[in-house]
Amino acid sequence: MAVTNNIMVGCINFTAMLLSIPIIGSGIWLSSQPDNLCVKILQWPLIIMGLVVLVLSLAGAVAGFWRIRWLLIFYLVAMLALIVLLACFVAMVYWVTLKGSGHPEPSRTFLEYRLDDYSGWLRRWVQSYRKWDGIRSCLRSSSMCGGLNQNYRLAQDFFNAHITPLQSGCCKPPTECGHTFVNPTYWISPKDMAADMDCLRWSNDQTQLCYSCDSCKAGLLANLYKEWRRVDIILGITLVALIAVYLAGCCAFRRAKTPHLSRKYKQGSS
Incomplete structure (x- = not known):
């Protein structure tokens, strides 16, 4: 026994x-x-x-x-x-x-992401400046945005691409801003740009892009x-x-x- x-x-x-x-x-x-x-x-x-x-x-x-x-x-x-x-x-x-969910846009395969769609605890966590400053620096050091320029040279190829939520939120301006495609990380601003803060935060500076945007924070939370x-x-x-x-x-x-x-x-x- x-x-x-x-x-x-x-x-x-x-x-x-x-x-x-x-x-x-x-x-x-x-x-x-x-x-x-x-x-x-x-x-x-x-x-x-x-x-x-x-x-x-x-x-x-x-x-x-x-x-x-x-x-x-x-x-x-x-x-x-x-x-x-x-x-x-x-x-x-x-x-x-x-x-948490993404939102489709006309003539786009990838989704757009909004911060308000996610849990309040997670939103408060990424909206903390001290925390986001460290996360932003970490994201900048990655190759997630640079790789898009090598893979997608034509606008239609990029619009039909299945990119990650993080790439959608951080590497390009929000679709609703109406920017004109040059390459996935370089866009021409429209004359009459929407007053949305993310549209104003977008920068063609490859070290800035949309890393300060709420869409980038939302893309991170979606990931x-x-x-x-x-x-x-x-x-x-x-x-x-x-x-x-x-x-x-x-x-x-x-x-x-x-x-x-x-x-x-x-x-x-x-």
Whole structure:
């Protein structure tokens, strides 16, 4: 019976160790995306959370194999706290990505993005000057806009292109401003330009472009929306599996405890 229970505990904790992989992998994947590399909100919490799951699983395996009762109790309490934290994390990401979508424009394949369409928390975050100043500098150092000039030389090719929300918001002026195409990052301003602030913020200076525009902030949030939603689905599935593993661990702990109590009761009766 003890051998069987040890095998069960080992399998449970090995499964928990495997479940740390998608959590850590999600953080690493986010850190490889240019926009998340500039934002740095989710990736490190995810990587740390995944490493904690890994360490706790190892602690649970040691506690179960050598029957270290206090360590097993610590494992169960800590894992429960981590599951609650992960559930809050999944709910938070779902909530902040609940709103957000692009808007089609006539004769354009790509979409336009507006800041008001996104979660108030995310809007306030990117509208903070200190935060956006650092993000803007990071975006400028990337090659996301420069690559458009190499790929699209004709206006119609560019208008039919499937560019990213970040490129749509940061690398060109908003379509409603009525600028004339020269190349994807160089446009001629109309004589009667709309009074929209983003139209006035646009600059043909390749270090400025529309990095100060609200459309750029909206494009960033649209990119984050897509990437965070993918991660949230993975985390949601991992959370369900982790809950199942935790419940199995509780059952294994109870089964290991029951024979011990039965022997103690028999000794007391005799």
